[in-house]
Amino acid sequence: MYFQILFIVIYYHRQEKIYNINKKNxxxxxxxxxxxxxxxxxxxxxxxxxxxxxxxxxxxxxxxxxxxxxxxxxxxxxxxxxxxxxxxxxxxxxxxxxxxxxxxxxxxxxxxxxxxxxxxxxxxxxxxxxxxxxxxxxxxxxxxxxxxxxxxxxxxxxxxxxxxxxRTIPKKYNPSMTNKSISKNINNKKKLVAIMGSNCSTKNSKRWLYVRNILNILSKLNDTNNQLNIIGNCLNGNKKLCPGHFKKDCKYLNDYKFYLSFENSNCDEYLTEKIYWNAYDKYSVPIIMGPTKENCRNLLPPYSYIHVNDFNTENDLINYIIYLNNNYDKYIEYHLWRYYYDVVNEHGYFxxxxxxxxxxxxxxxxxxxxxxxxxxxxxxxxxxxxxxx
Structure with a gap:
């Protein structure tokens, strides 16, 4: 109960901040x-x-x-x-x-x-x-x-x-929406984390190196419930699962609790469909690399994402998402923003x-x-x- 009250106070403050940012242009x-x-x-x-x-x-x-x-x-x-x-x-x-x-x-x-x-x-x-x-x-x-x-x-x-x-659009709090209405969208998620992409360019050299390290660490756990699945051409990913995935929706992403929203460039405010569609629209928690933490605080719903810069190593990040995977009440906290915000896709994909x-x-x-x-x-x-x- 205490957490919900605190959460509401934080969200109303953040609603005003995001609204002001969106209308200042x-x-x-x-x-x-x-x-x-x-x-x-x-x-x-x-x-x-x-x-x-x-x-x-x-x-x-x-x-x-x-x-x-x-x-x-x-x-x-x-x-x-x-x-x-x-x-x-x-x-x-x-x-x-x-x-x-x-x-x-x-x-x-x-x-x-x-x-x-x-x-x-x-x-x-x-x-x-x-x-x-x-x-x-x-x-x-x-x-x-x-x-x-x-x-x-x-x-x-x-x-x-x-x-x-x-865009992140504040909405009026809907008391009829409960944790159950969120739960029905996440209860069928049985897989840990995925990334989808076929641009294996080295311009953002950190991106695929980071993914490779996560892949290696998780594979050594020998735990089928805690694995990274790669969809696309990079790092020997699954090329057949979602061909032409930027044109057609990839329904398989609905199976994952987390999505690696790693952009091809680490630039100010460069947040793409990797966050808005591949993660939020699929009721997955985006793990973000690309825009700064400040960009994400200003433009995304609060407590809706994980940023790689909050972790010293890939191993620290993995330990955290496995912890969330094993603690349902903690994981669902990353979806409570849905009471107070809508995320609107405006990119024309899918x-x-x-x-x-x-x-x-x-x-x-x-x-x-x-x-x-x-x-x-x-x-x-x-x-x-x-x-x-």
């Missing part, structure tokens, strides 16, 4: 319903036009089709506003905003765009927005980007248009909706475009120094 002010907080409700009924420059078609698979080849979804489903979209570059003069996907752009693209910015085809009120969902370690910055872009659109909360992979175009449309409509800034050097914003190699 300069352009995309998000309320608890995940919608724009308008200073004044827009009276203009004309829909802004967004040009997705050059690579709009290749982005459809994730942001419109949701990796479903048989369906197309409106990017403005359940959105508070609606914009028109085009891939036709001849309409650039009529466009209110032009979106450039940095991860797709080549050096020749950058040269072309730089030339385009110097011609009469760009009007003064038009917004040029750069988009990247990748960390700075995986985003190429070309010198031609200097003085090109007005807005940033990334997973980080200090972006002009934040488009994180997921059939979830992508909110990228919705949030850009909201930002265009709700902000004064006559006071437009310019990024003199976007490398200062996408600085690799925010990452730990």
């Amino acid at each position: 300069s352009v995309n002010k998000i309320n608890q319903n995940n919608l724009i907080i308008y200073k004044k409700k827009p009276s203009n009924t004309n829909k802004p036009l967004i040009l997705i420059w050059k690579y709009g078609k290749s982005l459809e698979n994730r942001h419109i089709n949701r990796f479903d080849n048989l369906k197309r979804y409106s990017p403005f489903d359940n959105c508070s506003v609606e914009c028109d979209m085009t891939y036709d570059s001849s309409r650039i003069e009529q466009s209110d905003a032009v979106l450039f996907h940095l991860h797709k752009m080549t050096r020749l693209d950058a040269i072309e765009v730089s030339f385009l910015s110097k011609t009469k085809r760009r009007n003064n009120k038009q917004l040029w927005v750069f988009l990247t969902d990748e960390s700075p370690l995986h985003t190429k910055i070309w010198p031609e980007y200097k003085n090109l872009f007005n807005w940033s659109m990334t997973y980080r909360s200090n972006s002009d248009v934040p488009v994180p992979y997921g 059939g979830s909706s992508s909110k990228h175009y919705c949030h850009l449309c909201q930002a265009i409509i709700s902000n004064d475009k006559t006071k437009t800034k310019v990024y003199n050097n976007i490398e200062e914003f996408l600085n690799k120094n925010q990452c730990v190699y």
Whole structure:
């Protein structure tokens, strides 16, 4: 009883903190319903036009089709506003905003765009927005980007248009929800921990070395109940269990109490579907490597995750999760956040909706475009120094 009272006090304090973080952004002010907080409700009924420059078609698979080849979804489903979209570059003069996907752009693209910015085809009120969902370690910055872009659109909360992979949304406490309603989702979990991935890159060299050490330590225990299962191409993992797993949901993750949410880059606020979908959505506890502990405190529900930086060695981490595995009451404490928060997936993977175009449309409509800034050097914003190699 004492723990539950203390837990409620802590959670109400954390609700206010996370809510304030989510609504502080300069352009995309998000309320608890995940919608724009308008200073004044827009009276203009004309829909802004967004040009997705050059690579709009290749982005459809994730942001419109949701990796479903048989369906197309409106990017403005359940959105508070609606914009028109085009891939036709001849309409650039009529466009209110032009979106450039940095991860797709080549050096020749950058040269072309730089030339385009110097011609009469760009009007003064038009917004040029750069988009990247990748960390700075995986985003190429070309010198031609200097003085090109007005807005940033990334997973980080200090972006002009934040488009994180997921959001933590406070909710009203529901007294009808009991530990039993949580228990029914975790009682069938008979396996300890899993990781899924096929990017075996050494850019985050610590990631797979850490996984290998966990694998070796657990295998020496000769305990079938306490093992690490690897799904994917790395470290001789199971390649057949969930092929194409970034497109289709991997139902086997429902069997695990813990999930190694190890990102491919250890960068500020880089929290991906590995946390929001592979762990939280599966009622697994994420064990996080990548974003800092402070990032996690600010952006995730409290007492909902385990961070590797809290442990001196892999062996210390293993001892702790085995302890939780053997103590049900302690393990379920990592799920009590579900009384007070919802975690919303917005990345477009596994059939979830992508909110990228919705949030850009909201930002265009709700902000004064006559006071437009310019990024003199976007490398200062996408600085690799925010990452730990």
